[in-house]
Amino acid sequence: MDFGLTDDQREIQRTARELLSERAKPERVREHAEAGTTDAELWRELSELGWPGIALAEEHGGQGLGGIELSILCEELGRALAPVPFLPSVLAATLIDHAGSPEQRERWLPGLASGEIKGALGSSSDGSSELVIGAPEAGVIVLVDEDGAGRVLEAAQADVTPVASIDSTRSAGRVGGAEEAGDPLPGDVTAGVDRALVAVSSELVGVCDRALEMTVAYVKERKQFGVPVGSYQAVSHRCAQMLLETEKARSTAAFAAWAADAEPGRLAEAAAMAKAAASDAGREVTASAIQAHGGIGFTWEADIHWLYKRAQLDAALLGGAKRHRARLAAILADHAGAPAVG
Amino acid sequence: MDLTFTPEQTAFRDDLRSWLAENPPDPEPMDGGDDAHFAWRRDWQRRLYDAGWAAPSWPAEYGGRGATPSESAIYFEEMGRARVPFSANTLGLLLGGPTLMVWGTPEQKERYLPPILSAEEIWCQGFSEPDAGSDLASLKTRAVKHGEEWVVTGQKVWTSGAQYSKWCMLVARTDSDVAKHKGLTYFLMDMEQEAVQVRPLRQITGEAEFNELFIEEARIPDANVVGGVGNGWKVALTTLMNERAGLGFALQIRLRQLLDDLIARAAGQGLLEDPLYADALAELHVRCESLRLMAWKGLTDAERYGQPGPEGSLVKWLWSDTNQRLTELAVDIVGPEALTAGTGWSYEFLRARGNTIEGGTTEVLKNIVAERVLGLPRLKAAA
Numbered sequence: 001m002d003f004g005l006t007d008d009q010r011e012i013q014r015t016a017r018e019l020l021s022e023r024a025k026p027e028r029v030r031e032h033a034e035a036g037t038t039d040a041e042l043w044r045e046l047s048e049l050g051w052p053g054i055a056l057a058e059e060h061g062g063q064g065l066g067g068i069e070l071s072i073l074c075e076e077l078g079r080a081l082a083p084v085p086f087l088p089s090v091l092a093a094t095l096i097d098h099a100g101s102p103e104q105r106e107r108w109l110p111g112l113a114s115g116e117i118k119g120a121l122g123s124s125s126d127g128s129s130e131l132v133i134g135a136p137e138a139g140v141i142v143l144v145d146e147d148g149a150g151r152v153l154e155a156a157q158a159d160v161t162p163v164a165s166i167d168s169t170r171s172a173g174r175v176g177g178a179e180e181a182g183d184p185l186p187g188d189v190t191a192g193v194d195r196a197l198v199a200v201s202s203e204l205v206g207v208c209d210r211a212l213e214m215t216v217a218y219v220k221e222r223k224q225f226g227v228p229v230g231s232y233q234a235v236s237h238r239c240a241q242m243l244l245e246t247e248k249a250r251s252t253a254a255f256a257a258w259a260a261d262a263e264p265g266r267l268a269e270a271a272a273m274a275k276a277a278a279s280d281a282g283r284e285v286t287a288s289a290i291q292a293h294g295g296i297g298f299t300w301e302a303d304i305h306w307l308y309k310r311a312q313l314d315a316a317l318l319g320g321a322k323r324h325r326a327r328l329a330a331i332l333a334d335h336a337g338a339p340a341v342g
Numbered sequence: 343m344d345l346t347f348t349p350e351q352t353a354f355r356d357d358l359r360s361w362l363a364e365n366p367p368d369p370e371p372m373d374g375g376d377d378a379h380f381a382w383r384r385d386w387q388r389r390l391y392d393a394g395w396a397a398p399s400w401p402a403e404y405g406g407r408g409a410t411p412s413e414s415a416i417y418f419e420e421m422g423r424a425r426v427p428f429s430a431n432t433l434g435l436l437l438g439g440p441t442l443m444v445w446g447t448p449e450q451k452e453r454y455l456p457p458i459l460s461a462e463e464i465w466c467q468g469f470s471e472p473d474a475g476s477d478l479a480s481l482k483t484r485a486v487k488h489g490e491e492w493v494v495t496g497q498k499v500w501t502s503g504a505q506y507s508k509w510c511m512l513v514a515r516t517d518s519d520v521a522k523h524k525g526l527t528y529f530l531m532d533m534e535q536e537a538v539q540v541r542p543l544r545q546i547t548g549e550a551e552f553n554e555l556f557i558e559e560a561r562i563p564d565a566n567v568v569g570g571v572g573n574g575w576k577v578a579l580t581t582l583m584n585e586r587a588g589l590g591f592a593l594q595i596r597l598r599q600l601l602d603d604l605i606a607r608a609a610g611q612g613l614l615e616d617p618l619y620a621d622a623l624a625e626l627h628v629r630c631e632s633l634r635l636m637a638w639k640g641l642t643d644a645e646r647y648g649q650p651g652p653e654g655s656l657v658k659w660l661w662s663d664t665n666q667r668l669t670e671l672a673v674d675i676v677g678p679e680a681l682t683a684g685t686g687w688s689y690e691f692l693r694a695r696g697n698t699i700e701g702g703t704t705e706v707l708k709n710i711v712a713e714r715v716l717g718l719p720r721l722k723a724a725a
Contacts, residue, residue: 002345068343230718236708236718240708252632254635257343263345276625277632329624330620332623333615336605337606
């Protein structure tokens with residue numbers, strides 16, 4: 001049993017955090033969020049570092065690393081709320097990589113790995129999609145439906161209507177067009193989606209971690225009745241609860257990231273646990289962060305609302321906590337034995 | 343990251359598993375009351391002792407196997423999985439022994455450690471008092487020195503196993519003129535004296551796991567001071583830090599088994615297809631699994647970096663809360679039968695109420711997390 005990161009993984013984490021604390025400062029995130037623009041310069045920079053292709057094979061221009069490394073980057077980009085379509089792009093790449101045909105992989109992965117092509121992944125039913133994060137700027141869009149079928153649409157085939165979501169740090173859109181549009185993914189779409197869920201869960205862990213960090217800093221500083229509000233147990237216990245939720249999400253996301261590569265037989269269960277825990281944590285922790293900030297937390301001026309909004313979109317992406325608990329219950333039903341306690 | 347056991351750990355687990363399979367404890371006695379039940383646990387510990395399995399985490403020089411913290415966790419997981427009873431002298435094995443190993447004199451180690459291991463001498467813990475619960479350092483039991491011995495008067499509470507114990511890990515005030523943490527001393531008190539009276543404390547389950555101790559001029563030789571006069575708080579912290587380390591893994595496996603039972607029951611009633619029950623059971627599953635992951639992460643980080651992460655307090659908090667939710671859901675699923683006195687579920691349901699209080703209340707754990715992990719300012723306590 002070893003939950004530790006390797007030296008190389010730590011280095012990736014450290015580099016990412018340092019770079020993003022420089023390049024994705026809160027004021028820059030705000031600038032892009034208010035203008036509704038992607039930070040093209042940052043995207044170019046992290047593409048040059050090879051981040052979008054971190055988990056893709058070298059033959060496709062990736063770095064040939066694994067799900068754990070991808071999770072590390074997702075978490076750091078989530079912490080920073082970086083206004084780039086990293087998550088949607090790696091989600092599309094994950095699906096094409098794990099469920100695509102050799103031709104599909106050959107066609108799309110090199111561009112996705114280099115960052116030249118951006119991707120997006122969304123759920124669809126009856127031919128139209130839910131809100132797809134990153135769709136307006138995507139060169140390739142993967143749509144999956146509840147039956148476990150998936151298809152790849154190049155931008156020209158997809159009828160994308162940009163939609164402003166509450167999270168303006170990233171673009172979003174609705175993808176229309178005929179139900180049969182696009183190129184079906186021949187492989188195991190469900191397993192690909194499970195890997196995608198791990199990436200989303202990791203981003204949520206980063207969002208929670210940042211929300212907690214900002215909240216702790218705030219309640220130490222903010223004084224009422226002559227003392228820091230963080231010395232009141234009503235406030236400090238709320239912060240403790242935020243940590244508990246964050247650690248639940250972190251531990252299940254770590255397990256799922258590990259299982260994706262090392263124990264695929266438990267991936268479905270692990271991914272459902274991770275997404276259920278992370279979706280709940282993301283919503284609860286960021287809501288608590290607003291509450292603990294008091295009136296200022298409800299203002300546009302404070303940065304905490306960007307985290308709250310990002311958490312809502314991520315929590316809903318590819319199914320919320322309840323949907324994943326329903327999946328888990330079905331898995332549990334398959335394994336249920338006979339009761340022993342009377 | 344590698345969430346599997348190493349070959350050495352797997353071998354350790356398999357050794358223990360096969361020993362347990364070949365040497366199961368006798369069936370739990372249904373008659374004979376508490377005494378018969380305790381004798382059964384004592385007999386079980388003796389068998390573990392004979393096979394070298396009573397306390398694998400103890401160093402070999404004291405009769406253990408020098409097991410690593412991970413192996414020790416595996417030990418408790420396997421004991422939980424095999425549904426064997428807790429050893430009669432659990433407090434001696436987990437708390438008393440390790441405390442002596444850190445603070446005891448060579449003579450004390452030689453005298454006290456072997457009979458802890460063999461269950462020849464049972465130990466109990468005399469820390470809490472009626473007016474000193476979470477605020478342990480405010481305890482009032484006094485020890486005054488007369489020549490070569492100490493005379494102790496006071497009252498202790500929540501003392502499990504006191505009626506069977508030979509030795510009590512007693513913390514008493516030896517100096518009232520210094521700050522409250524500084525005036526305490528840690529003693530080993532002989533329970534076999536008239537001056538120590540044990541009264542069972544009946545809890546909401548109807549059983550008496552705990553006792554009250556009434557101490558009226560009990561005598562303790564000076565040689566039974568552990569860690570030096572006035573150093574009792576530090577020694578007590580060593581005991582408390584050991585309190586949850588191992589047992590947590592056994593409790594967490596029992597929670598898992600209880601949940602598996604409940605899921606099986608729900609499946610049998612078709613309730614896994616009912617979205618409300620399915621959602622609640624799946625949430626318990628997530629909690630149960632993240633609990634195990636967090637416990638292992640805390641342990642392995644401590645092994646690797648020498649520093650435990652924030653997990654210790656979080657794990658106990660999450661475990662107790664989850665066990666309460668689980669047993670409440672069991673009442674919904676099993677129905678009134680789970681409220682029928684004498685059934686397993688009714689016992690689990692009532693016993694779970696104590697989980698958020700014993701071994702650190704959830705409120706105290708939240709304070710610890712807020713202050714020591716998050717670094718929030720400490721609430722100013724009344725003087």
